[in-house]
Amino acid sequence: MPKVIRDLSDTSSYWAAVWTLCALPDVHVICDAPIGCFNLVATAVPDYTDAIPHLENITPSVIREEEVGGSGTATAVQRTYENLREAGLLDGKHAIVVSTAESEMIGSDLSDLVRQLQPGTRFFHSESLSEDEWVGRDRVLAWLWENYGSTAATQAEPGLVNIIGPTYGCFNSPADLHEVRRLIEGAGGRINMVFPMEARLADIAKLSKAQVNVVLYHEFGHTLAEALGKPWLHAPMGMSGTTAFIHKLGRLLGTEEQAAAFIKQEKQTTLQAVWDLWRGPQGDWFGTTNVGIVACGTYVDGLRAFLGDELGMPITFSASRPLRSGEMDNEKVRQQLHTAAPAFVFGSINEKIYLSEAGAKYTNFIPAAFPGPIVRRSVGTPFMGYRGAVYVLQEIVNRLYEALFNFLPVDTAYTQVRGSVNGANGTASVSQSDKPGNLPWQAEAKTLLDKALDKLPFLTRISASRELQMQIESLAFAREMVEVTPELVEEELASRFK
Amino acid sequence: MLDSMPLKPVHTEAKPCQLHPQSMCPAFGSMRILSRLEGAHPVMATDTGCLYGLTFVTHFYGARKSILAPQLGTAELMAGEVVEGTRAAIEVAAREPGCKLIPVVSLCVAETAGLPEEMLPKRVGNADVVLVRVPAYSIHSHPEAKDVALAALLRRLGDQTGQKEQKTLVLLGEVFPADPLAIDHLLRRMGVKKTITLPGRSIDDLRLAARAGALALLHPFYKETTALFRSWDIPVVGGAPVGVSGSYAWLKAVGSLLGLDPKLVSEVAEEERAKAEAMMAAQPLSGRILVTGYEGSELAYARMLVEAGAEVPYVSTSIGQDPLVLPDELWLRARGTQEVVYRKSLEDDVAALDKYPPDLVLGTTPFCSMAKARGIPAMYFTNQLASRPFFLSVGMAATLGFIRQTLERGERYQWMQDFFAEETSEEAAHA
Numbered sequence: 001m002p003k004v005i006r007d008l009s010d011t012s013s014y015w016a017a018v019w020t021l022c023a024l025p026d027v028h029v030i031c032d033a034p035i036g037c038f039n040l041v042a043t044a045v046p047d048y049t050d051a052i053p054h055l056e057n058i059t060p061s062v063i064r065e066e067e068v069g070g071s072g073t074a075t076a077v078q079r080t081y082e083n084l085r086e087a088g089l090l091d092g093k094h095a096i097v098v099s100t101a102e103s104e105m106i107g108s109d110l111s112d113l114v115r116q117l118q119p120g121t122r123f124f125h126s127e128s129l130s131e132d133e134w135v136g137r138d139r140v141l142a143w144l145w146e147n148y149g150s151t152a153a154t155q156a157e158p159g160l161v162n163i164i165g166p167t168y169g170c171f172n173s174p175a176d177l178h179e180v181r182r183l184i185e186g187a188g189g190r191i192n193m194v195f196p197m198e199a200r201l202a203d204i205a206k207l208s209k210a211q212v213n214v215v216l217y218h219e220f221g222h223t224l225a226e227a228l229g230k231p232w233l234h235a236p237m238g239m240s241g242t243t244a245f246i247h248k249l250g251r252l253l254g255t256e257e258q259a260a261a262f263i264k265q266e267k268q269t270t271l272q273a274v275w276d277l278w279r280g281p282q283g284d285w286f287g288t289t290n291v292g293i294v295a296c297g298t299y300v301d302g303l304r305a306f307l308g309d310e311l312g313m314p315i316t317f318s319a320s321r322p323l324r325s326g327e328m329d330n331e332k333v334r335q336q337l338h339t340a341a342p343a344f345v346f347g348s349i350n351e352k353i354y355l356s357e358a359g360a361k362y363t364n365f366i367p368a369a370f371p372g373p374i375v376r377r378s379v380g381t382p383f384m385g386y387r388g389a390v391y392v393l394q395e396i397v398n399r400l401y402e403a404l405f406n407f408l409p410v411d412t413a414y415t416q417v418r419g420s421v422n423g424a425n426g427t428a429s430v431s432q433s434d435k436p437g438n439l440p441w442q443a444e445a446k447t448l449l450d451k452a453l454d455k456l457p458f459l460t461r462i463s464a465s466r467e468l469q470m471q472i473e474s475l476a477f478a479r480e481m482v483e484v485t486p487e488l489v490e491e492e493l494a495s496r497f498k
Numbered sequence: 499m500l501d502s503m504p505l506k507p508v509h510t511e512a513k514p515c516q517l518h519p520q521s522m523c524p525a526f527g528s529m530r531i532l533s534r535l536e537g538a539h540p541v542m543a544t545d546t547g548c549l550y551g552l553t554f555v556t557h558f559y560g561a562r563k564s565i566l567a568p569q570l571g572t573a574e575l576m577a578g579e580v581v582e583g584t585r586a587a588i589e590v591a592a593r594e595p596g597c598k599l600i601p602v603v604s605l606c607v608a609e610t611a612g613l614p615e616e617m618l619p620k621r622v623g624n625a626d627v628v629l630v631r632v633p634a635y636s637i638h639s640h641p642e643a644k645d646v647a648l649a650a651l652l653r654r655l656g657d658q659t660g661q662k663e664q665k666t667l668v669l670l671g672e673v674f675p676a677d678p679l680a681i682d683h684l685l686r687r688m689g690v691k692k693t694i695t696l697p698g699r700s701i702d703d704l705r706l707a708a709r710a711g712a713l714a715l716l717h718p719f720y721k722e723t724t725a726l727f728r729s730w731d732i733p734v735v736g737g738a739p740v741g742v743s744g745s746y747a748w749l750k751a752v753g754s755l756l757g758l759d760p761k762l763v764s765e766v767a768e769e770e771r772a773k774a775e776a777m778m779a780a781q782p783l784s785g786r787i788l789v790t791g792y793e794g795s796e797l798a799y800a801r802m803l804v805e806a807g808a809e810v811p812y813v814s815t816s817i818g819q820d821p822l823v824l825p826d827e828l829w830l831r832a833r834g835t836q837e838v839v840y841r842k843s844l845e846d847d848v849a850a851l852d853k854y855p856p857d858l859v860l861g862t863t864p865f866c867s868m869a870k871a872r873g874i875p876a877m878y879f880t881n882q883l884a885s886r887p888f889f890l891s892v893g894m895a896a897t898l899g900f901i902r903q904t905l906e907r908g909e910r911y912q913w914m915q916d917f918f919a920e921e922t923s924e925e926a927a928h929a
Binding site (some may be wrong): 001008014015039040043048059062063065087089101106334354356371372 | 515517518519521522523524525526545546547548549550551552553554555557558562563564565566567568569571572573574575579582583586587590605606607610611633634635636638862863864866867
């Protein structure tokens with residue numbers, strides 16, 4: 001049986017190449033692409049993922065029918081190159097030609113062509129028909145080092161640290177980068193380069209000056225870190241993970257004391273919020289508030305460690321993108337969310353769609369991954385590091401407050417006058433005022449109701465129970481029934497939990 | 499191969515300055531209308547990069563709908579599994595609750611590999627399977643892909659059997675939901691029995707459309723669809739109910755084509771014209787506006803703005819030149835528009851920005867960002883105009899009101915530019 005994809009979570013290595021290379025302002029990418037592959041990667045998607053109007057340093061060869069029909073793309077790429085040069089857009093730039101799925105499909109290898117263009121112009125075969133964005137980013141970063149940096153490598157300077165990653169299209173990266181930078185400096189390091197974001201290709205050899213490399217994501221950057229030949233660490237998530245990271249970095253840099261002092265100070269300041277919430281009434285909810293996570297592996301591991309291991313929240317399910325073996329694919333995640341959605345779901349727009357399909361109004365969705373339109377340019381929303389722990393926890397508690405608010409009764413007199421059904425959860429549409437006492441429930445009807453409630457997140461169960469009971473009883477009154485039957489319960493449940 | 503898109507070379511003018519063509523991925527146009535049909539579950543035959551991007555924009559602009567696709571990587575392509583994979587995805591789609599239609603959207607890579615229609619099922623379970631070929635390399639713009647998709651649906655689903663509904667009018671064009679209501683209301687007063695808006699949410703409307711009395715184009719890029727209606731002997735009303743003169747002429751044309759009572763039609767048309775004139779007189783525009791979107795409806799917008807008093811020296815669009823757009827082009831040229839550019843690039847628009855320094859830009863996101871960097875008010879045409887009432891006097895009031903308001907916000911744009919002055923001057927040095 002051929003593999004069927006439902007709502008793809010990871011894009012291709014062509015996108016990875018563009019999103020990595022275009023982060024370097026002194027690079028100009030010529031993508032060997034039809035108009036669509038140019039528009040989507042350079043404008044339509046980064047508008048809504050990275051909150052930028054468009055990528056300015058990329059130009060398409062614009063593959064048309066004649067190129068597909070046999071002429072190949074070399075002429076179009078050469079023409080594009082020459083037009084760019086004439087327009088002065090290549091001045092002071094490294095031109096890099098990148099293949100796309102379509103150019104690979106028609107077998108367009110431009111390694112020879114680029115040699116005829118201005119010296120230094122290179123061809124990056126993105127392997128877009130076989131590799132995903134994560135492998136692609138890792139490969140292009142290593143390729144950049146090999147082609148532009150390795151021969152000019154210099155001595156390392158004590159105390160200098162590189163951060164490898166992010167590129168465009170990395171969820172929440174400004175905030176995470178900001179926090180990781182703060183942690184490195186707190187541990188006694190000085191930032192040498194953030195690569196590729198914030199760097200220039202002309203400076204790539206400088207990467208060799210760092211004593212330690214910090215790789216932001218588990219998904220990519222490790223091959224470059226290995227090639228640099230210095231000790232390297234992954235950026236941390238969760239309280240113990242972050243503490244271990246700072247200790248280790250301190251040891252590698254020879255700044256153990258400063259690192260230890262920083263941790264102590266952080267516990268008294270930044271992390272005090274976690275301690276306060278833990279000791280306060282909020283902490284009592286953690287053990288009964290369940291969570292599902294779909295995100296990049298870095299976030300999945302980090303959130304599991306913090307929310308699951310440290311705070312003791314039940315993790316109902318988690319699945320990484322890219323998929324690790326044995327994890328749930330989107331088809332399975334969709335089934336899970338349709339049958340029993342947890343109180344919180346961290347995910348992408350895919351999970352959000354599955355929750356809407358299921359009408360899972362008792363579940364809180366927290367954006368934690370692309371795809372999906374979201375602005376994450378504020379540096380105040382990290383998931384990584386100590387501040388990440390505080391931010392994620394704050395987000396969860398505030399959403400619990402929101403859930404509680406939504407389940408407090410609103411006097412139906414107001415909403416009925418306005419004919420409103422906006423009462424977020426629909427409770428307002430039920431009239432209690434003209435109800436002559438309680439209706440008896442048949443035992444089986446009660447069992448059905450309990451079973452349905454069991455599937456709902458714990459915190460909202462009491463309110464949901466009251467709401468459902470009211471809905472069903474009003475229906476019974478409307479039909480002049482003397483007791484609530486299982487059939488009636490089934491009917492109401494079917495209409496609500498499709 | 500008979501079934502794939504014919505690979506005719508397209509004549510392209512050598513315009514060395516055209517580096518960055520402006521259009522959404524053309525295939526998005528098809529996804530937009532296919533994903534919004536109630537009971538339709540699209541299958542996309544393509545590579546992963548394309549699938550990711552198109553799914554993203556479909557989930558932003560189209561519908562909250564799960565999208566299926568066969569895995570088409572090197573392994574599957576080498577093994578020739580395009581058809582097999584697509585069939586498998588169709589099987590999964592057919593199991594979706596309430597699935598009545600499975601549009602199979604075939605994109606660049608699948609089109610290049612070949613996806614013969616006769617190898618796909620016509621029907622699975624309760625669902626019709628309709629192949630829509632929209633490779634970006636030959637469609638060129640997303641409005642035109644809407645046409646390709648709609649024509650493919652109508653060719654399969656349009657049902658001519660049964661009574662012809664002489665007094666039913668098909669309104670063709672994706673418009674703001676309030677527009678068809680306003681148009682329908684007026685037409686009923688003229689004696690029209692029913693209107694059908696395509697593309698819409700209902701599959702049944704597609705079947706019914708084939709028995710309509712006439713077709714009215716609200717947008718000028720539905721070439722294939724229009725030809726299909728003509729082949730069904732359904733006459734076509736040109737133009738669109740836009741602005742004062744456009745609306746009046748359109749109402750009269752509908753009346754005569756459907757054989758409605760001329761007296762009644764004149765009454766309604768004149769009343770509408772009076773309303774529109776009063777509205778234009780009450781809120782005239784002044785200032786220079788560049789209309790540079792990529793939705794294919796730019797000329798009609800320019801026309802309304804000019805009628806309201808604005809100067810529109812430059813109009814550009816992503817669609818190709820076509821007889822259907824010609825009346826608007828001639829109308830504009832006769833009233834001071836100096837350039838109308840089809841299949842435009844960012845470079846065309848930037849040249850116009852230098853040549854005709856405007857008070858307002860209605861354009862694509864890259865172009866608008868450049869205008870804003872110069873302190874000029876600018877709006878993304880797609881998000882701000884294509885999503886507002888536009889037709890007849892009611893739509894005109896909404897659109898003109900919005901334009902006027904934006905023109906008045908010029909100071910904000912100037913203030914913001916001053917605030918970020920260092921950055922913008924850097925950018926200017928960069929460009």
